[in-house]
Amino acid sequence: MILNSDSMKPIYIQISEWLETEILRANLKEGERIYSQYQLAEMFNINPATAAKGLNILVDETIAYKKRGLGLFVAPNAKQFILHKRRSQVLKQLINEIVLEAKHLDVKETELMDLIHQVFNEIEEDKE
Template identity: 40%
Template sequence: MKNAFNADKPIYIQVREQIEDQIINQQLKENDQAPSTNQLVNYYKINHATVSKGINQLVEEEILYKKRGIGMFVAEGARKKLLEKRRQSFTEDYIVTLVQEANKLEITNEDILTYIKKVRGDEK
């Protein structure tokens, strides 16, 4: 986990996204115990309410579930849900803008793919 927060985004969202990233990257797998609120508070040295807000959102979205007296655990299908959500967000945040700009510049679909392959290192 990163210990520095970005000033452009609320901290509770960043805490939440870091847990999401651990699930997506399979550092946390289905039914694994997630870091407790107290662990996150101590690690980041931030307010308990801030951490709880991010964790509670993950519980509401059924990414994490609570076992009373034991802790938080990664829900079945959590990674799949997160991938779907992030892919949708990626499309809205990046692809739509990319296509709009490409249309303005008269860049073809083939050219876009060539540029993407070049950036990813797939094409030399």
């Protein structure tokens, strides 16, 4: 597994986002045990303290919960929670960046909307 070390995103956030994506893809199911900090350290070639910080984000956001002596488990409704969070935060942030870049390039609001429609259609067509 390769991490993006040039990213503005700290490694521990990349770890927690990767785990979230694993939950969204149902590779990790609700109620299942999540990798330990040592397993993650081995997988991503990072110090276990960094991996632990990534795991703690999941606990803080109640996506995961601790079972004493057993490790971390995916919380019920974790998937729903992550979907909601990504829509309200991540998508908003991405749109923010798109709008700023559009302004940079003198792209009008209507032009930008047209472009989004176009990409939407292209992706739908690819699916079919």
